[in-house]
Amino acid sequence: MSPVALDAPSAKVNSLTTPNKVVTNGHVPSTEVLTRPNLALWVTKDHKIYQKEEPYPACPPDDCIVHVKATGICGSEIHFWKSGRIGDCCVTHDIILGHESSGQILEVGSNVKGLQIGDRVSIEPGVSCWECDMCIRGRYNLCPKVKFSGTPPSDGTMRRFVAHPARFLHKIPDTMSYATGALIEPLSVAYNAVVRAKPYLGQPVVICGAGPIGLAMALCARAAGAFPIVITDLEQNRLEQAHTLGFNRTLKIDLSWDRLTTAAKIREVMGTSCLPQIAFECTGAASSINAACYALEDGGTLLQVGCGKPEVELPLMSMGFREVNIITSFRYQQSWPVVIRLVNEGVLGDVDGLITHTFPVEKTIDAFETCADRSKLAIKVQIVDE
Known part of the structure; x- marks a missing residue:
């Protein structure tokens, strides 16, 4: 695809000095930034990704233009690329990906x-x-009219410059890096699940899946007081990452095991001395969901976070006889100020x-290929721009 011509950068440089846009906080953006191409990462309905240059965005009255400094790749974006859908949400036309920025x-x-x-x-x-x-x-995460960045049909934040409603922009402290600021989104997913499950001090928890969301879940559950915490995964490198974060009870899953094993x-x-009372299921895999149901003690709670196939078979009768609860958690609500505070004060730990891999914005396709290649041992891949 041929690049799209950019707006004249000089007009945007001048806008930095107009009377109603005086900079007073000391963080003056470099005017050189505005001369850079607005590179964006697109996905197609026939499972292709490509990068092309977009025009510099217009700024509506209720929006701000943001120079995107860091964006994480989410597993959902790999789903949209490789499968073209998550549940009933399908890629029907080319869209820009990205929502962790x-x-x-x-x-x-x-x-x-x-x-x-x-x-x-x-x-x-x-x-x-x-x-x-x-x-x-107050449950705005369930808004039927929501426009969610990078989820069909809405374009996302995986580009150098983006216009975004100011109501959904949250200041981060000077002490917080942009890389950390981009982690607030996946940490918010975990925070919302913990709020819904309400673990208490000393409550035993199992977390199924040691990917980015699973590890974020472990950090939030630990901060909420859950103990002990067991983390499972198919891949040893992910469990080793859990160890570096301070989680020593791990289990490498063998796909030859049945759910009871x-x-x-x-x-x-x-x-x-204890059995799991809450299972945070972060893989979406049917085998993992079923095993979690049987691992729980009677009266326990399955908190489903991971995205998998549209329909999954559950051992409903067994769960019913044991009064195992099922709770789902979807995205987040009112989490950004809290999670920013928790991260800034070190409550969630490291x-x-x-973050295991970082790529410049010009190498976004390489970043996606790394994220999708299990041999690269990636957990959270981020795209950054200075």
Whole structure:
């Protein structure tokens, strides 16, 4: 595809000095940034990804233009690339991916209060309508009209410059790197699941899957007081990453095991004095979900976070006889200020330990290929721009 011509950068440089956009916070963006091409990463309905240059975005009155400094690749984006769908959400036309981002504000809309050029922000990607019943009740993650970055049909943040509603831009401290700021999104997924499960101090927990969300879940569950925490995965390198984050009870899953064998081994790793009372299932795989159900003690709770096939078979009768609860968790609500505070104060521990690979924005396709290649041993891959 041929690149799209950029707007004249001089016009954007001049906008930094107009009277209603005075920089007062000391974080003056480099005007050189505005001369760079607005590279964006696209996915097609026939399972291809490509990168091309986009025009510099316009700035609506309620939006800000953000120079995206760091963006993480999520497993959902690999699903959209390789499978073309997640559940009922399908890629029907070319869209820009990306929803785990942070950056610096370059331009501020005329209606925006409380933000200014130079502010460092983490981007909350779900833009809800604030008019429907779900939004009014505070459950705006369930808004039926939500426009979620990088999820069909909405374009995402995997580009150098993006316009985003100011209401969903959250300031990050000077002490927080942009890489960490981009982790607020996956950490928010884990935070929302923990809030829904409500673990208490000393409650035994198993976390199925040691990918980015599983490890983020472990950090949040530990901060909430859960103990002991057992983490399972198919890959030893992911379990070793869990060890570096301070989680020593791990189990490498063998796909030859049936669900009862897997459940018994989870209980064995946890110890003889307690059984899992909450299972945070972060893989979406039917075998993992079933094993988690059987690993739980009677009356336990399965908290489903991972995305898998649209339909999954469950041992419903066994769960019913044992009063095993099922709770689902979808994205997040009102999490950004809390998670930013927790991360900044070190409550969650070394969250940057989730990041294993970093690529410049010009190498975004390489980053995706690395993320999708299990032999590369990637956990969280980020794309960055200076």
